[in-house]
Amino acid sequence: MVRFFTAGESHGQGLVIIVEGIPANLEIGEDYIATHLARRQRGYGRGGRMLIEQDRAHILSGVRHGYTLGSPIGMTLENKDWVNWETAMAVEPVGDTGDDERSRRVTRIRPGHADLPGTMKYGFDDVRNVLERASARETAARVAAGAVGMRLLEEFGIKLHSHVLSIGEVTATPPDPIDWDAVEESPVRCSDAAAATLMMAEIDAAKEAGDTVGGTVEVIAENVPIGLGSHVHWDRKIDGRVAQALMSINAVKAVSIGPGWDIISRRGSQVHDVIEPVTNPDHPWQRKTNRAGGTEGGMTDGMPLVARFAIKPIATIANPLPSVDLDTGDLVQAHYERSDVCQVPPAGVIGEAMVALILADAFMEKFGGDSIQETRHNYEGYMKTVGPRKRYQ
């Protein structure tokens, strides 16, 4: 089982990550993980925080001389902003903090953030105790963990991509095939250059209005073997696992496998993917289309796994909504502190990480092995069985 834990507050000393279940002898290093962390930090519409942080995960355990040991991989990620928050976020009691602005209790609840349910649930009288962990700074830890998952998947030719489909009212028309290098270069991770320009204007307009803007993102995993996940139990279904993982990303409010809602009004003949006669033993079971998004019956079907998600506009708004004070219940303006205007482009990189971790888990569930050699042996053995039952076997 591949699983991971994260710890850390947004303005605390740093983030802690443990990834478990990765087989031994997988080549990995800090530079590889740093590449993915840098991808998360880019994107038009980010706030000032990303100028402060230059994320690099420090591997503490589970890797020796560039290869995994099969033991838990422990990592830390420093918060460079910590130096500005040492008093406000101190572990030990600090006593009277005088007029330190950052140490002041936050009581003006933001609608749309974790502030209200979090303070009620955990019995706090300072919203900071909630917002520090609810902050999407935690997603940097997910990307570090996801990079480990991606490295494992890469060994088996599985590659992940993401691109932005819409921001606000602007919708992209992705070319076919998508130029992934161009997506990486795009400030909004969009494959349609004309739409990207309009998306940036949309972000500028939201910023100008002291507001925020959301959008939709697509994650694609290529070369996924047929048969990951299972139809036999609800919690082993790969589509359900991917949906949960993507929905868990901060501010994600809807997930679909493949085009999702877009196909609901069509007839079955216009929805299901015709299976083509097998001509190539190395690539059996090709489809004319991939409307199923690469899953059938809770299992991967051999086509690319495609998942979309919708991310709501950020709740911390420069021109704040009316709200109430935690102490008095009286009308106030919601709390505002430095914030992104649009988090849609980096959300794609986080989505890739989450899908990678789910696929890595499903991959190890199917193929097992304590070393990468053993996993490969099992994978290759299975792949020989995947084909028309009376041919190629």
Ligand SMILES: Cc1cc2nc3c(=O)[nH]c(=O)nc-3n(C[C@H](O)[C@H](O)[C@H](O)COP(=O)(O)O)c2cc1C
């Ligand atoms: C990459 C990323 C960056 C985010 N940045 C901010 C931010 O700067 N300010 C903010 O209020 N919310 C931000 N969010 C969203 C909040 O973390 C999220 O809305 C909050 O935790 C409440 O959870 P919910 O929206 O899932 O209900 C960001 C989300 C992501 C994925």
